[in-house]
Amino acid sequence: QQQVKQSPQSLIVQKGGISIINCAYENTAFDYFPWYQQFPGKGPALLIAIRPDVSEKKEGRFTISFNKSAKQFSLHIMDSQPGDSATYFCAASSGTYKYIFGTGTRLKVLA
Amino acid sequence: DARVTQTPRDKVTEMGQEVTMRCQPILGHNTVFWYRQTMMQGLELLAYFRNRAPLDDSGMPKDRFSAEMPDATLATLKIQPSEPRDSAVYFCASGLGTEAFFGQGTRLTVV
Numbered sequence: 001q002q003q004v005k006q007s008p009q010s011l012i013v014q015k016g017g018i019s020i021i022n023c024a025y026e027n028t029a030f031d032y033f034p035w036y037q038q039f040p041g042k043g044p045a046l047l048i049a050i051r052p053d054v055s056e057k058k059e060g061r062f063t064i065s066f067n068k069s070a071k072q073f074s075l076h077i078m079d080s081q082p083g084d085s086a087t088y089f090c091a092a093s094s095g096t097y098k099y100i101f102g103t104g105t106r107l108k109v110l111a
Numbered sequence: 112d113a114r115v116t117q118t119p120r121d122k123v124t125e126m127g128q129e130v131t132m133r134c135q136p137i138l139g140h141n142t143v144f145w146y147r148q149t150m151m152q153g154l155e156l157l158a159y160f161r162n163r164a165p166l167d168d169s170g171m172p173k174d175r176f177s178a179e180m181p182d183a184t185l186a187t188l189k190i191q192p193s194e195p196r197d198s199a200v201y202f203c204a205s206g207l208g209t210e211a212f213f214g215q216g217t218r219l220t221v222v
Binding site: 041042044049095102104 | 153202211212215
């Protein structure tokens with residue numbers, strides 16, 4: 001019940017396309033859902049986060065869509081760029097700062 | 112700019128040796144986390160502290176791992192004795208709310 005399932009494991013997108021990464025959770029106590037971006041040799045960096053009281057949050061080209069009833073949330077990267085090539089992790093927490101991370105999606109954006 | 116600083120960046124050690132990893136959290140952050148990242152297990156929470164007090168170290172093998180915060184500017188993760196299966200990237204993160212900011216990590220190789 002503590003797992004966060006992330007898919008796909010890897011994703012290849014053409015430049016300018018939309019990248020979509022999905023996550024699902026079981027624990028209804030989760031109340032904070034961040035997405036992290038990690039480049040090789042670097043630590044994960046917070047990209048965008050959402051709470052379950054809203055269904056969508058947008059920051060620039062990055063959008064989180066949240067479906068509370070389905071217990072799913074997704075990251076959409078619009079107009080994907082080669083510089084977006086990285087590994088993306090979804091996570092969930094229940095106010096205890098104990099993040100449960102998804103297994104990661106390796107995104108490659110072709111020039 | 113404020114960042115979490117980890118030392119060393121890379122460590123190669125022989126099995127059985129003691130390893131100490133250090134972390135300087137962002138000034139003013141009251142929560143410090145230790146995560147371990149491997150290809151097989153992804154990002155796993157080992158321990159976290161709030162106001163220097165350990166809140167949860169259930170993810171940490173107690174027989175060989177120990178985590179401390181001697182003061183607000185230093186967190187340490189020690190492995191004694193180290194084993195090849197401890198080879199991973201160890202991340203420290205700090206936060207003041209629900210967001211966690213990660214350091215660059217310490218890549219540990221135990222041979």
